[in-house]
Amino acid sequence: MSLPVFVHPALAGAAVGDAVEVLGDEARHAVVVKRIRVGERVTLTDGSGTAATCTVTATAKSSLSATVDAVASTEPEMPRIVVVQAIPKGDRGELAVEMLTEVGVDVIVPWAASRSVSVWRGDKQAKALAKWRSTAREAAKQSRRSWFPEVTDVVGTAEVVDLLRNASVPVVLHEAASGPLADLPLPGRGEIVIVVGPEGGISDEELAAFATVGAEPVRMGTSVLRTSTAGVAATAALLARTRWK
Incomplete structure (x- = not known):
């Protein structure tokens, strides 16, 4: 099954093992609406070509912390x-x-x-x-x-x-x-x-x-x-x- 996707605006330069944190409305959507829990995997993207597969390490009502497992960067498709x-x-x-x-x-x-x-x-x-x-x-x-x-x-x-x-x-x-x-x-x-x-x-x-x-x-x-x-x-x-x- 595909992993749920959330937006993280500062993924450029992220590497495997890095700690990342999602805050605000996006985190509330992940934790409260989607009920993402510690140990689950998610995909984070900056919407500008970078996507990271991450494992969730901590959650609160307005924050989600995770560790980067893999990072992929893609070029825009043409035309x-x-x-x-x-x-x-x-x-x-x-x-x-x-x-x-x-x-x-x-x-x-x-x-x-x-x-x-x-x-x-x-x-x-x-x-x-x-x-x-x-x-x-x-x-x-x-x-x-x-x-x-x-x-x-x-x-x-x-x-x-x-x-x-x-x-x-x-x-x-x-x-x-x-x-x-x-x-x-x-x-x-x-x-x-x-x-x-x-x-x-x-x-x-x-x-x-x-x-x-x-x-x-x-x-x-x-x-x-x-x-x-x-x-x-x-x-x-x-x-x-x-x-x-």
């Missing part, structure tokens, strides 16, 4: 996957973030598209971003990722254009596109940027802006997917041709 996710309504944003994290996306960019039903402003923006980031962190732990995805600040269309301009492969999903996603040539490295529109679709003005940097829309099939699932499906299709071989 790098960036998903620009138009902000959906309700809790579909967190659903999209959860699935994108599980499938292996490296960066998630909330996009305030012109037809986004939900609008993030002020306190609402801060709370929504916090939810997206918390969701990504928990999904990364659940899927045992050593590299956690970044959830950026909210961007507008001009910033999306810049991302597409600098991408090795720019991907704009649109149900009315003539070319299929499967026909895109893919690199072994570099960065793939996937743009997912809102419930109301990507506007003609946005499509025109994307086209100025060579990002023409592509389709995935005859079905029209929800904004919360389209990015996951596209990412999986592209990873099957790159990382998942």
Whole structure:
């Protein structure tokens, strides 16, 4: 059975035999919720490529001490996957973030598209971003990722254009596109940027802006997917041709 995973932000440089301590909310989750006890083994990760298998030596309500048994460091997988996710309504944003994290996306960019039903402003923006980031962190732990995805600040269309301009492969999903996603040539490295529109679709003005940097829309099939699932499906299709071989 897989070991439970918890976050320790300072694992860089850890070696076998070192003592480590998890504090605060993460420790409370391990000890109170997961009921981790002395003698059990856990996996600790910093979310930046380092994971350590550890044996628990002591627990308290807000702390967990352990000894490092093994350490593994990994490089980020290539190509790098960036998903620009138009902000959906309700809790579909967190659903999209959860699935994108599980499938292996490296960066998630909330996009305030012109037809986004939900609008993030002020306190609402801060709370929504916090939810997206918390969701990504928990999904990364659940899927045992050593590299956690970044959830950026909210961007507008001009910033999306810049991302597409600098991408090795720019991907704009649109149900009315003539070319299929499967026909895109893919690199072994570099960065793939996937743009997912809102419930109301990507506007003609946005499509025109994307086209100025060579990002023409592509389709995935005859079905029209929800904004919360389209990015996951596209990412999986592209990873099957790159990382998942």
